[in-house]
Amino acid sequence: MSRAPALHGLGRWLKPRPPARPPQPAPADEPADELRLALDALRRAAGIAGDDLAMIEGLLNLRELEVSDIMVHRTKMATLDAGQPPADIVREVLASPHTRLPLWRDTPDNIVGVLHAKDLLRELQALGNEIDRLDVGTIARPPWFVPDVTLLTDQLKAFRRRKQHFALVVDEYGEVMGLVTLEDILEEIVGDISDEHDKAFTGARRHPDGSVSVEGSVPIRDLNRAMGWGLPDEEATTVAGLVIHEARIIPEPGQAFIFHGFRFQVMRKQRNRVTLLRVVPLRATRPRQTPEAR
Secondary structure, eight states, X not given: OOOHHHHHHHHHHHSOOOOOOOOOOOOTTHHHHHHHHHHHHHHHHHOOOHHHXXXXXXXXXXXXXXXXXXXXXXXXXXXXXXXXXXXXXXXXXXXXXOSEEEEESSSTTOEEEEEEHHHHHHHHHHTTTOGGGOOHHHHOBOOOEEETTOBHHHHHHHHHHHTOOEEEEEOTTSOEEEEEEHHHHHHHHHOOOXXXXXXXXXXXXXXXXXXXXXXXXXXXXXXXXXXTOOXXXXXXXXXXXXXXXXXXXXXXTTOEEEETTEEEEEEEEETTEEEEEEEEEOSOOOOOOOTTTO
16 A cells, blocks of 8 residues: 555644744624524525524523523512511411412511422421421521622533522622522523412503503513513613613602603602602613514
8 A cells, every 4th residue: 555645744734834823702692693594504404483583582582681680679579577476477378379488587688598488388287287486597598698799500510410499699798689589580581480379460551541660579471471562681680770771860850851761750769769650651661682572
């Protein structure tokens, strides 16, 4: 067998090569753009549409969202006061649609544990249903705090790794901002997951003239889903926060502002909190691209 081809190849390998150019950093959004282009090609080739397409796009969106974008804001959190009489705590747990409830002591900002309804029932059974002997502090689970800037992809992995479904969200100063659950992340992929215990959205009310009364603490994402709007939620979590961010002031009742195609009028305020607004769409708005709106 002739060795000429092998020697020829060796000679090419030994020949001096021009210095390699240093790798050029790719734009930060290039991988996401490439994935979306591939998804678009797959959609056209395989006819993927509807819920299937929304779920795939929802998965891609997880790379761009933080837990602060989907968390239940602290003003909407259902919590328990550890200092209440045991009978009152049991009554509140039974009345709540949630199985896990943050437990605070002295002040609502001092979260000392998370009470699981199953743990409560087991303890009551062990005590022979003698509620007065119940000490929720002994059965509450330690709270798990996560930074508000955690990406949803990382939080999903953390939920799986720790085998937990519930975490409290804190800002850079350690202040509780809200809570996030595994279900919240799954809803970003598959859309709303409702069961017989879920309560209807009650933070806004339409008026015959087309305006909408909105509680200031309503999360922007919830309002967008309920009304089919496209208000931005990058700089603020709640509707009141959006108004304050855009106005650059803490407005007074009666003041009105126009931005993002809507007119916002402050109707009620308590101390430094905007508690009620009237929002008027000024033109037909195109819903933002969320898994539920696609």
